[in-house]
Amino acid sequence: MAVERLTIEGVRNLQAGALSPGPVINWLHGENGAGKTSVLEAIHLVGRGRSFRAARPGSVIQHGAEQLRVVVKRQDGVVLGVERSPEGWRGRIGGRDSQRISEFAAALPLVLIEPDSHRLVDGGPDRRRQYLDWQLFHVEPDYLEAWQRYARLLKQRNAALKSGARDAMLDALEAPMLPAAERLDTLRRQQVSLLEITVRRLLETIGIRLPGEVQLAYRRGFPVDETLADALRAQRDSDRERGFTQRGPHRADLALKVDGHPAAVELSRGQQKLLALALLLAQLHHLDQHGSQAPLLLLDDPVSELDRRHLESVLGWLAEQRFQTWVTATEPPDIEARLFHVEQGAVRPQQ
Ligand SMILES: Nc1ncnc2c1ncn2[C@@H]1O[C@H](COP(=O)(O)OP(=O)(O)OP(=O)(O)O)[C@@H](O)[C@H]1O
Secondary structure (H helix, E strand, C coil), rough: CCCCEEEEEECCCCCCCCEEECCEEEEEEECCCCCCEEEEHHHHHHHHHCCCCCCHHHEEEEECCCCCCCCCCEECCCCEEEECCEEEEEEEEEEEEECCHHHHHHHCEEEEECCCCCHHHHHCHHHHHHHHHHHHHHHCHHHHHHHHHHHHHHHHHHHHCCCCHHHHHHHHEEEEEEEHHHHHHHHHHHHHHHHHHHHHHHHHHCCCCCCCCCCEEEECCCCCCCCCHHHHHHHHHHHHHHHHCCCCCHHHHEEEEEEEEHHHHCCCHHHHHHHHHHHHHHHHHHHHCCCCCCCCEEECCCCCCCHHHHHHHHHHHHCCCCCCCEEEEEECCCCEEEEEEEECCCEEEEC
16 A cells, blocks of 8 residues: 655664655655665665565664664554664554564565566575465465475474474474465465466566566476475485475475576576566565455566666556556656655655
């Protein structure tokens, strides 16, 4: 749901203050280091409970400040916010305390596209799994529970492996993992098929021409010709040695191919960025169509990332959508947008 008012205090170099964004495209422009990305970071802190560019949450707090505070008032009047002080993290949604990131993510669904997003294509499987998990979290009401159940059982098996548990004990621990894994696999597989259709459609709409047809396939984290029960049993000795479970949906991947060739090998860096963009916009589209409320898009520095033709068609597409977008750039745009000039941490609305 669109943000109606954003209040920021104690975030990096940003001066404390509040912004009233527009419902469609909001464009933050200013010099390098002015604080534009920090505004996106502040919104991300509320929607995901963490920064997208700081491993240590404390580094987002302004030097010399005691605490950080970001409050979002949504268009429907619901207020949610986070506070980070030396004592830790505090969150509030609709007038009550909450420590659950899943509640914030559900209350403020967002998709972030930033200069590092190409890692979705050329990076390790973790990012792609996370991408799929967020998608399912937002569009499939029972996914979080299925995921948490599997994660709990996996943790128990890993603890047992570390303590050198015998086969009888592992038999007992593995039995409930099988239906939990099956549920994750089924939901993920279905979602991947839907995403493939949307990605292909978006590539066409935005005019992204890749050297062949894009294919998305779910790799479930254990060999195709084995059941998970067999895969777990076969790995026990090696798992005991390493102290963790090497097969299962927690090792799944989303394979990205172009005419059957791995996208990370086949595509140029620029084409990988375009494919990552299409994947993330497809996610945005699914969240918008099937999530409980419209998502936000945080688009960091697209002018440096995209050539003119692709930039124009992406912005044209965004202008026709009903979700709110926040864009950062060094220059003002050629399109209609609510403008904010950012200068040495001061964010000022412009006519
Ligand atoms: N904890 C902190 N406290 C105060 N200032 C900080 C802190 N961390 C970073 N900064 C400063 O805040 C600014 C953050 O800039 P930010 O990355 O938001 O700028 P930007 O406008 O997006 O820049 P660019 O166009 O170069 O990407 C930088 O000038 C940086 O030196």
